[in-house]
Amino acid sequence: MSASVLKRELRAALERARGRTLRLLELVPDEFLKVRVHGFYSPIGWHFGHIGRTEEYWIHHKALGRPCLDDELSFLFADLPENPKDNRVNLPSREQIVEYLARTRQCALDALDEADLSSPDPHMSGGYAWYFAFQHECQHQETICEMLQLIHQRRPVERLPEPHEWKSSLPFPDLVQVPSGEFCMGWSHPFSYDNEKEEHEEKVEGFELMRRPVTAFQWSQFMEDGGYQRRELWSEEGWAWRVREEAFAPEYWLVDARGYYYFGPQGVRPIHPDEPASCLGWFEAEAFCRWAGLRLPSEVEWEYAARLGGPGQLDPFNMVSPGARGDLAGVEPVAEGPGLLGLSGYVWQWTSSPFSPYSGFQAFPYDGYSKDHMDGRHFVCRGGSWATAPELRRPTFRNWYVPTYRQGFLGLRAAR
Ligand SMILES: [Fe+2]
Secondary structure: OOHHHHHHHHHHHHHHHHHHHHHHHHOOOHHHOOOOOOOOOOOHHHHHHHHHHHHHHHHHHHHOOOOOOOHHHHHHOOOOOOOOHHHHHOOOOHHHHHHHHHHHHHHHHHHHHHOOOOOOOOOOHHHHHHHHHHHHHHHHHHHHHHHHHHHHHHOOOOOOOOOOOOOOOOOOOOEEEEOOEEEEEOOOOOOOOHHHOOOEEEEEOOEEEEOOOOEHHHHHHHHHOOOOOOHHHOOHHHHHHHHHHOOOOOOOEEEEOOEEEEEEOOEEEEOOOOOEOOOOOHHHHHHHHHHHOOEOOOHHHHHHHHHOOOOOOOOOOOOOOOOOOOOOOOOOOOOOOOOOOOOOOEOEEEEEEEOOOOOOOOOOOOOOOOHHHOOOOOEEEEOOEOOOOHHHOOOOOOEEEOOOOOOOOEEOOOEO
16 A cells, blocks of 8 residues: 555544544533543543544654643543543543544644654554554544443433333354364454454364354343352352342343333433343353353454454455444344354454463553453453444454453353
């Protein structure tokens, strides 16, 4: 790709991402902009400023070695231990955040115009810092969607809409035979994240994998069969979590005498029985598998199955996988088709694999992105949700959380 085409693609990617970010900001109620709605999260308004700050930091400061536009805002929007989440409530107004986003963006685009992308500097080389900023913005969009759900969970529900009729004709477990084989795992492209490198060969024994992610109806059967009360279905650690949290349904589910509802990013809505079950932690996924006589697939198995006959070459600017739809629609029943369905664009799918480095891993651009989480306490989920930007829904993308985390758009596709 010539430098001018690369610059054009980077600019278009950044603009696409920014359109989504600004649409999300419109959904944030004023009274929640600066509020921490959950111990895990900074205030939602902080994430918007942080997108601009990160872009400026990696492009303007690290790639070009220039000073920050605004030291005060640069510190406020930095994800640093010396700037704790409780400090991040001291935010400027919505208009000032939008203005900061515009200023930092202009800076990034001006820098792109001037940049020599053949520079050996690893931040500059091939446009790395711009693509990093783009992916970073996309990832925070998903966090913002999670927080919009938390906001709606905390608002009083005035009136529940009619629930969906609670029945399903989908078979369970609907397993697809995945044959034994070898494949090239990971992605060594200059734009890939450090944890996707290096590409390497993996061998996989034949196994069975659910055709689609576990649905809400199937999850409700686990619940109705005492899934959250039966000690034998849970690991020791999982049970301790279950008791401590008094969990009885996935996060964001509202179980009412009339039916099942979900706190989405635009308010409460009825759950469709055939939509993938979402917002459940690794311990819950594990208990469900035990109940069903199934298991979680490893991430090697997941990626192998997802790439079987699929993408050889991955295109960083056009990585839209089947199931990709517009943002904000929320999760819907998986579209019909041949083979494995709903691999991405619906829910992330938990795997049995702890987040660990591939051979040849080198932390870049900083330890805090991947390396600090490769501690045996985080588990990998794969695929990408409805709130994941289409460009990030590549079969090699690795996401990870601790087993108790269930605020994300997390589901499962069990194996045998
Ligand atoms: Fe960030």
